[in-house]
Amino acid sequence: LGTDPATIADRMPLLRPVRTRLDVADGVNDCQMIHDTFSSGIASLSLSLDFMSRRVTPDHTLTVILGDIDTEGLPAADVYARAAAMLRLRHIDRIIGIGPEINSRSSSLPAGSVTYPSVEEFLGSVTPDDFRSELILIKGSQDEPLGNVARLLEKRRNGTVLEINLDAVVDNFNFFRSRVRPDTGMVCMIKASGYGAGSHELAKTLQSQGASYLAVAVHDEGVDLRQAGITMPIIVLNPAVDDLNAIFDSHLEPEIYSVDFLRSLIAEARRRGIKDYPVHIKIDSGMHRLGFRLDTLPEVIEVLSSQDYVVPSSIFSHLCAADDPSEDEYTLRQFDYFERCCVMLRSAFPGRRILSHILNSTGITRFPGQQRDMVRLGIGLYGIRTMHDGSQDELRPISSLSTSVISVKHWEAGTTIGYNRRGILSRDSVIATVPVGYADGINRHLGYGNASFCVRGVLCPTVGSICMDSCMIDVTGIPGVQPGDRVEIFGDSVPVEAIADTLGTIPYEVLTSISQRVKRVYYRE
Incomplete structure (x- = not known):
C-alpha cells in the first residue's frame, strides 16, 4: 500500500490484541x-x-x-x-x-x-x-x-495472570478422542488443581464435552468439584481411610490399592446401608508404586465376592515408560501382565461389566491397539507434547503466564542489580522490573540470565536473582518499553518446555508450581 517498511516495523510493536473473547x-x-x-x-x-x-x-x-x-x-x-x-x-x-x-x-x-x-x-x-x-x-x-x-x-490480586484457553482444552480433548474408537471412554486427569490451571472451569468444559470420568488425586479435590456443580463420575486416585465420609457424601469413586482400605470401605458402606458402590481396582503392572500384583489379586476377589456393598467398576494400571521407545519391550510386558489380571478379575464376576484402562496420553498415540474400554488423558489435555515425532504436533498449550512491567530504569555499565550485587551489567542497560517472583512460582534458578521473558516480541534475559515478588529483565534495545507493557513468562513465545529444560525438570512441575495467588483467567476465543 506504499507504506515504508521501516515505518511498518516501527508501528507493529504498538499493536495491541483486540479482546474478542x-x-x-x-x-x-x-x-x-x-x-x-x-x-x-x-x-x-x-x-x-x-x-x-x-x-x-x-x-x-x-x-x-x-x-x-x-x-x-x-x-x-x-x-x-x-x-x-x-x-x-x-x-x-x-x-x-x-x-x-x-x-x-x-x-x-x-x-x-x-x-x-x-x-x-x-x-x-x-x-x-x-x-x-x-x-x-x-x-x-x-x-x-x-x-x-x-x-x-x-x-x-496482583497483576500476574495465568490465562487458560478453554478452546484449546476442547481441541486437545478432541485430538485424542479422534484417535480412539467412538465407544472408548475418556478419563480426564484434573488432579493437582488441573495441573495448576484450576480444576473448576476445566471440569465444566470437559463435562460439557462428554468425558466419561474425571480423575483427581485426593478426595478434597473431588469434594471441591461437587461443590462447583460437577455431576459426572469422579475417581479418587489416592484415597485414605480418613476420607471415607467425604467419599460417600460426595459420591466419589475410590481407587482400591490395598485390601485393608477395601475392607474399611466395605465396613463404612455396610454401616450406611449402601449397596453396589463403584470402586476401581488398581493393578501394579510395572510402575511399582501402588496396586495389586497378580499373586495378591485372588484375595481382592475373595473380599469383593463375599459382599455386595461395593463392586468393581473398572480395573486399571499405569504405564511407566510409554514415551520411551527404548523401553517398548517393558511396556509390552506391562500390557501382557495387565491382561492376565483383567482376565482373572472378570472371570470371577461373569455377570458384571468391568471396564479396563491402561493407556495414558502417550499411550493413546503410540499404542492405539491397547485402548480397551477407556483411556486416561493427562498432560496431553494441557497441550504438552510427550512425543516429538510429529504424532502430537496438533496439541495446543492451554496456559500462558504473563505479567506487566512496573518500572523501567537506565543504568550504566558496572551497575549491580538485585540481591548480593550478583547481577553485574556489562554495558549501559535498560532494566525493567516485573512483579513476579518465586512466591508466584518462578524458580530462583531462572535468574542470572538463565531464562528470558518476552516483551514486545523480543526475548529479554533475567538480570540478577529472582526475588520473592519481583524480578528484573534486560530490555536494552527495545524501543519504547514502559510500565504496563505485557511480559510473557511462558506461552506462545516462550514454551513452558523451555522453562522446564532450563530447570532440568518436566513441564508438569513448572505448571503445578504456579502459586494460587496468581489470578487465573479462563477464556473462549
Whole structure:
C-alpha cells in the first residue's frame, strides 16, 4: 500500500490484541464473573447465556449486566423482546441494563430489572459490596465495552495472570478422542488443581464435552468439584481411610490399592446401608508404586465376592515408560501382565461389566491397539507434547503466564542489580522490573540470565536473582518499553518446555508450581 517498511516495523510493536473473547475470573465477595466482549448481537447473547448456564451452582444467584444490544437491522422492539424472553427462560435473578438504548427500553425487560443510561452512572450508584455470591455475566461489545464494570467486580490480586484457553482444552480433548474408537471412554486427569490451571472451569468444559470420568488425586479435590456443580463420575486416585465420609457424601469413586482400605470401605458402606458402590481396582503392572500384583489379586476377589456393598467398576494400571521407545519391550510386558489380571478379575464376576484402562496420553498415540474400554488423558489435555515425532504436533498449550512491567530504569555499565550485587551489567542497560517472583512460582534458578521473558516480541534475559515478588529483565534495545507493557513468562513465545529444560525438570512441575495467588483467567476465543 506504499507504506515504508521501516515505518511498518516501527508501528507493529504498538499493536495491541483486540479482546474478542469471553473471560471467566473470580469476582469480589465470592462472585464468579463471566465477561464477554465478542459482540452485542442477540445470537451472541444466547451463546453467552448458554455458557453461563453450564456454570450454575446452588450457592450462587444469577446476574446479567447487559449493554445496548446490536439490533443488526432488525426492529429494536423485537430484538429486546427476544432478549427478555431469553433472560426469563434462563431464570436470571438480577438483570442490570447499561446504555442509552437499553435504558430507554427498560419496560421491555423482565420485571425487576434496573437500567442506567451510562457506565458512569452505574459506577456512581453501586459498590462492590452490592454483589455477593453471584454468577455474573457482563455482556457488552467492543464498541461500548463494559470493562470498567468488570474491573469494579473483579477480585483484586496482583497483576500476574495465568490465562487458560478453554478452546484449546476442547481441541486437545478432541485430538485424542479422534484417535480412539467412538465407544472408548475418556478419563480426564484434573488432579493437582488441573495441573495448576484450576480444576473448576476445566471440569465444566470437559463435562460439557462428554468425558466419561474425571480423575483427581485426593478426595478434597473431588469434594471441591461437587461443590462447583460437577455431576459426572469422579475417581479418587489416592484415597485414605480418613476420607471415607467425604467419599460417600460426595459420591466419589475410590481407587482400591490395598485390601485393608477395601475392607474399611466395605465396613463404612455396610454401616450406611449402601449397596453396589463403584470402586476401581488398581493393578501394579510395572510402575511399582501402588496396586495389586497378580499373586495378591485372588484375595481382592475373595473380599469383593463375599459382599455386595461395593463392586468393581473398572480395573486399571499405569504405564511407566510409554514415551520411551527404548523401553517398548517393558511396556509390552506391562500390557501382557495387565491382561492376565483383567482376565482373572472378570472371570470371577461373569455377570458384571468391568471396564479396563491402561493407556495414558502417550499411550493413546503410540499404542492405539491397547485402548480397551477407556483411556486416561493427562498432560496431553494441557497441550504438552510427550512425543516429538510429529504424532502430537496438533496439541495446543492451554496456559500462558504473563505479567506487566512496573518500572523501567537506565543504568550504566558496572551497575549491580538485585540481591548480593550478583547481577553485574556489562554495558549501559535498560532494566525493567516485573512483579513476579518465586512466591508466584518462578524458580530462583531462572535468574542470572538463565531464562528470558518476552516483551514486545523480543526475548529479554533475567538480570540478577529472582526475588520473592519481583524480578528484573534486560530490555536494552527495545524501543519504547514502559510500565504496563505485557511480559510473557511462558506461552506462545516462550514454551513452558523451555522453562522446564532450563530447570532440568518436566513441564508438569513448572505448571503445578504456579502459586494460587496468581489470578487465573479462563477464556473462549
